[in-house]
Amino acid sequence: MTATKKSLALLWVSILSCSIWASAASAQTDTDAGSDPGTAANTDTETTTGTGTEAETDLEAHPSDHDEDGVPALTIGALEPPARVPARSIHPDVLLLDEQGEPVIRSGGALSLSRSCGECHDAGYIEKHNYHASAGLKELHAPGAREAARPWDVSPGLFGRFDPMLYRTLTPRGWDKLDLGTADWIRLMGARHVGGGPAQTSRTGENLAELEAGSKVDPETHVLHPETGRPVPWDWRESGTVELNCLLCHTSAPNNALRIETLADGKFRWASTATLVGRDIVERAGDGFAWNTDAFNEDGSIEASKIGISDPTSANCRLCHGQACRCTDPVIFENSLSNWATETTGYVYSPEQVFESGMNVAGKADLWTPWDVHAQRLLACSDCHHALNNPAYNQKETRDGSPAHLKFDARKLAQGDYLITPDHNLAKGHTAQGTVARRFDGSMRGCRDCHDAEAVHDFLPNKRTHFEKVGCQTCHIPRVLTPVRKITDWTLLTADKAPLVTHRGVQGQVNRPESLITGYEPALLIHEEIDGALRVGPHNLITSWYWVEAEPPRPVREFDLARALFAEDGGYHPDVIAALDRDGDKALARSELRLDTPTKVRAVASRLKSVGVVEPRIRGEIQPHTISHGVLDPAFAIRDCETCHSFDSRITQTAELAAYAPGGVLPSLVEDSTARIRGEIALDQGGRVVLRPAIDRNFMYVHGTNQLAIWDILGLLIVLGTLAGVSLHGGLRVLNSRKRSQSERGERQ
Amino acid sequence: MNQKVLFYSLYERFWHWIQALGVTLLLLTGFEISYPTQLDVLGFENAVRVHNLVGLFLVVNALLALFYNLAAGLIERYIPSVGDVFPKGLEHASYYIRGIFKGSPHPFDKTPDKRLLPLQKVTYFIVLNLLLPLMVLTGLLKLFVDAYPELIEALGGLTVIGPIHRVGAWLFASFLILHVYMTTTGPTWLANLSAMITGYGHVERADEETPR
Numbered sequence A: 001m002t003a004t005k006k007s008l009a010l011l012w013v014s015i016l017s018c019s020i021w022a023s024a025a026s027a028q029t030d031t032d033a034g035s036d037p038g039t040a041a042n043t044d045t046e047t048t049t050g051t052g053t054e055a056e057t058d059l060e061a062h063p064s065d066h067d068e069d070g071v072p073a074l075t076i077g078a079l080e081p082p083a084r085v086p087a088r089s090i091h092p093d094v095l096l097l098d099e100q101g102e103p104v105i106r107s108g109g110a111l112s113l114s115r116s117c118g119e120c121h122d123a124g125y126i127e128k129h130n131y132h133a134s135a136g137l138k139e140l141h142a143p144g145a146r147e148a149a150r151p152w153d154v155s156p157g158l159f160g161r162f163d164p165m166l167y168r169t170l171t172p173r174g175w176d177k178l179d180l181g182t183a184d185w186i187r188l189m190g191a192r193h194v195g196g197g198p199a200q201t202s203r204t205g206e207n208l209a210e211l212e213a214g215s216k217v218d219p220e221t222h223v224l225h226p227e228t229g230r231p232v233p234w235d236w237r238e239s240g241t242v243e244l245n246c247l248l249c250h251t252s253a254p255n256n257a258l259r260i261e262t263l264a265d266g267k268f269r270w271a272s273t274a275t276l277v278g279r280d281i282v283e284r285a286g287d288g289f290a291w292n293t294d295a296f297n298e299d300g301s302i303e304a305s306k307i308g309i310s311d312p313t314s315a316n317c318r319l320c321h322g323q324a325c326r327c328t329d330p331v332i333f334e335n336s337l338s339n340w341a342t343e344t345t346g347y348v349y350s351p352e353q354v355f356e357s358g359m360n361v362a363g364k365a366d367l368w369t370p371w372d373v374h375a376q377r378l379l380a381c382s383d384c385h386h387a388l389n390n391p392a393y394n395q396k397e398t399r400d401g402s403p404a405h406l407k408f409d410a411r412k413l414a415q416g417d418y419l420i421t422p423d424h425n426l427a428k429g430h431t432a433q434g435t436v437a438r439r440f441d442g443s444m445r446g447c448r449d450c451h452d453a454e455a456v457h458d459f460l461p462n463k464r465t466h467f468e469k470v471g472c473q474t475c476h477i478p479r480v481l482t483p484v485r486k487i488t489d490w491t492l493l494t495a496d497k498a499p500l501v502t503h504r505g506v507q508g509q510v511n512r513p514e515s516l517i518t519g520y521e522p523a524l525l526i527h528e529e530i531d532g533a534l535r536v537g538p539h540n541l542i543t544s545w546y547w548v549e550a551e552p553p554r555p556v557r558e559f560d561l562a563r564a565l566f567a568e569d570g571g572y573h574p575d576v577i578a579a580l581d582r583d584g585d586k587a588l589a590r591s592e593l594r595l596d597t598p599t600k601v602r603a604v605a606s607r608l609k610s611v612g613v614v615e616p617r618i619r620g621e622i623q624p625h626t627i628s629h630g631v632l633d634p635a636f637a638i639r640d641c642e643t644c645h646s647f648d649s650r651i652t653q654t655a656e657l658a659a660y661a662p663g664g665v666l667p668s669l670v671e672d673s674t675a676r677i678r679g680e681i682a683l684d685q686g687g688r689v690v691l692r693p694a695i696d697r698n699f700m701y702v703h704g705t706n707q708l709a710i711w712d713i714l715g716l717l718i719v720l721g722t723l724a725g726v727s728l729h730g731g732l733r734v735l736n737s738r739k740r741s742q743s744e745r746g747e748r749q
Numbered sequence B: 001m002n003q004k005v006l007f008y009s010l011y012e013r014f015w016h017w018i019q020a021l022g023v024t025l026l027l028l029t030g031f032e033i034s035y036p037t038q039l040d041v042l043g044f045e046n047a048v049r050v051h052n053l054v055g056l057f058l059v060v061n062a063l064l065a066l067f068y069n070l071a072a073g074l075i076e077r078y079i080p081s082v083g084d085v086f087p088k089g090l091e092h093a094s095y096y097i098r099g100i101f102k103g104s105p106h107p108f109d110k111t112p113d114k115r116l117l118p119l120q121k122v123t124y125f126i127v128l129n130l131l132l133p134l135m136v137l138t139g140l141l142k143l144f145v146d147a148y149p150e151l152i153e154a155l156g157g158l159t160v161i162g163p164i165h166r167v168g169a170w171l172f173a174s175f176l177i178l179h180v181y182m183t184t185t186g187p188t189w190l191a192n193l194s195a196m197i198t199g200y201g202h203v204e205r206a207d208e209e210t211p212r
Helices: A003-033 A054-061 A063-069 A113-119 A123-128 A182-192 A246-250 A256-264 A268-275 A314-321 A337-345 A415-420 A463-469 A472-476 A558-565 A574-580 A598-610 A710-748 B010-034 B044-071 B088-102 B118-143 B149-154 B158-185 B191-198
Strands: A044-047 A222-224 A231-233 A282-285 A288-291 A484-493 A499-504 A523-528 A534-549 A617-626 A655-658 A679-683 A689-693 B002-006 B200-204
Touching: A113 A123, A113 A246, A182 A222, A182 A256, A182 A268, A246 A268, A246 A314, A256 A268, A268 A288, A314 A337, A337 A484, A337 A534, A337 A617, A463 A534, A472 A534, A484 A558, A484 A655, A523 A617, A523 A689, A534 A655, A558 A598, A574 A598, A710 B088, A710 B158, B010 B044, B010 B158, B010 B191, B044 B118, B088 B118, B118 B158, B158 B191, B191 B200
Parallel strands: A484 A534
Antiparallel strands: A044 A499, A222 A231, A282 A288, A484 A499, A523 A534, A534 A617, A655 A689, A679 A689, B002 B200
16 A cells, blocks of 8 residues: 555544544534535535545545544443353364465465355355355356346456446456456455356366466456556466455455455465454564464464354455444445445445434434344344245245245254355345346345234225235335435546536535435336336436447447546646546536536547557446335334325436536446336436426326326316306307397397 | 205215215225335334225125115115116216207206206116225225235236235326316206205296206
């Protein structure tokens, strides 16, 4: 880590520490001012958060800094059940072995967990039955060959599915331009990958460690040189590969920061070893690591308690999924890609009451709700996302796998067998964004598997019909109380070469202690459930724009984009400045970074062509993120019928997707999502990109919202016609009656 | 000779006005349920409650009326003959199109035994045998949607039943407007209305052998 990075990290820690006090004061101000999250407008702010700025990465990378130098003054005690670490573990002593099977204490080599844990557990089985490890490797396909995939996607997982927030594209074999080779993928994505899978095995099933770079550029054996943009060979023998890291989930307080740093440094085989640093077992020594012989028994084994072996806790899951919760102090969190779930969906899986948190949430004094009621009820992640063959849950692996008549499978795996071959395909839900391992979708117990909704909700007429069409989350997560990512715009880059990022749900800059977090009302989209039923559910819509080139299209490499936009001195290229500089100061302010005219688009496209990009054009897409955590206290659930049954129904509420459309390109929904948009995505009069949802009348009939249905227009015409008819008829009768009276008077006279 | 006679019994008048009040309430609450933003009197939740209660009440009231008319042998009054459609219906319509403006005498006499004129018979026959049952049926299906999901699904679901109920409501609103207007086409503007309030109306006893 550079000195600059360390300084930035310290600065951020200081800012966030101060934020506790600042937010307390701000919250008081909000309360005095009568701020109410229910009335607070959905707000958003533009930031320049990149794919993980240095400061953010470092902040995440040093959790110990938080714990030791954090905010003890406001500590309110442990709220989450303590990690299940017995004082004396019943797990036997572990012989820590290296890749060759030698005790590390003798060889001094890197720890091999497949060797060490594999002495008793079937490491091969665990690695194979593990979609966290494979990350899409098992579902690889030719670019765009999967139904609904982008033309350049090669899998539905982290390894191969393009994510515009991360941007770099895994290069398939045969492409003329290398972007993200496998080794670079590990360095970039390793922070959120548990190891094994594509970090150990090639796309064709070979051991990566046995691959040698040839003369031909191969994404498995080459990486992109960050300065020249040229492919350079990667030495797998030198780096080693990344084994499935058991310690990351099965030990308390693994050193994830050093693991990530080790991966980023390309020392892949040492990643598992790095995870143990800080336990007096192994320490850093120069560029490498040194085992502490005093910690070991004579035979090279070590007590399990020294390693900290435990059941996986929510804290382990948070290492990658980033659901912010420190759980022993007032909750604070930041929005960044290293806090993934919070950034994309606003999850804060914490038992703490919102009003006690360290965040500057609007109207927080009235928010007598935990960040998530399930966390408050002491549910850990693994209680729902359990191993599929865990005999305690006795759940079928898939819902399609058993005869339809079988309601209960009496056969159970013996505990001993389970401990040897625990299926690491964890039970999963069914979300719009969770495209990997869809075959396991719905293997998790959903809301209705635990809760009998019809036993309560007595205020609700026609409960079954409501529950059939409306997901539980729709009413029980009426509002997300955190900022979330709204836009990732890669059509231009900020001065520090990051994309233009906008968040919703915050007034002011995100991650600033003085900014007011207003939260937001999630968009309600129709979601296709695992049983094929369609239900309305809450989603965060993240819209992205980026350049693509060639045909079939593929994203313009980040390297080429930066080369096109910036001059060699690091500043913006003169052509770019000339096109975008509105105020004529020869510099580009953040507000000037907009491709909102054809001239500007042409100028940037021209720059891209000059660095070898073929037929550059802008593409926009919307990725919905299903929101299923962050369930608020029932008192905050929607009970007012008119929330949905009204002209301005939440179901048909217009949602702003972006303040403008770069290049005038309207985004479209990613095709491999299980959420559906009914209605239109359009530019409004102010140039904003908006979603105007409509109710699919083939799907649901909602009183009060079907305002301009054809039958209403027809009916109204009939009523108006009748009124007009009787008025005309009556009028004519009156006129004729008068005429007759006059005539009769005339005759009498 | 113009004679004052009893047209409507107390029960018939009570039934009529209860029905009128009920239909009006149903239309208003139905409108509020459909357009809660435009019409906010009871609030959506209360509007639904009132709509459901009044609807059920009217169903019972309609069934009682059916029983009454069957038991009293009066049901034939509501069954039009072929002659009521043609030629009487045409003659009746011709009166409303032309004769009424010229001050021509009504082509048909209204008596306590023949209180429904030809076009009235046809209209009521359609309303009571088609529109009302349709509204009752779709309304009950909507009300008890949770109890009979398979039946409702077989009928196309709420997305079919709901619009049918709504179209029916618009037609009922049109019928109500027309019905109220037609009460003004009696011997005087308010004669028919008065008869439905007091029960009494006037009949011509002279020249019975030359029906008009």
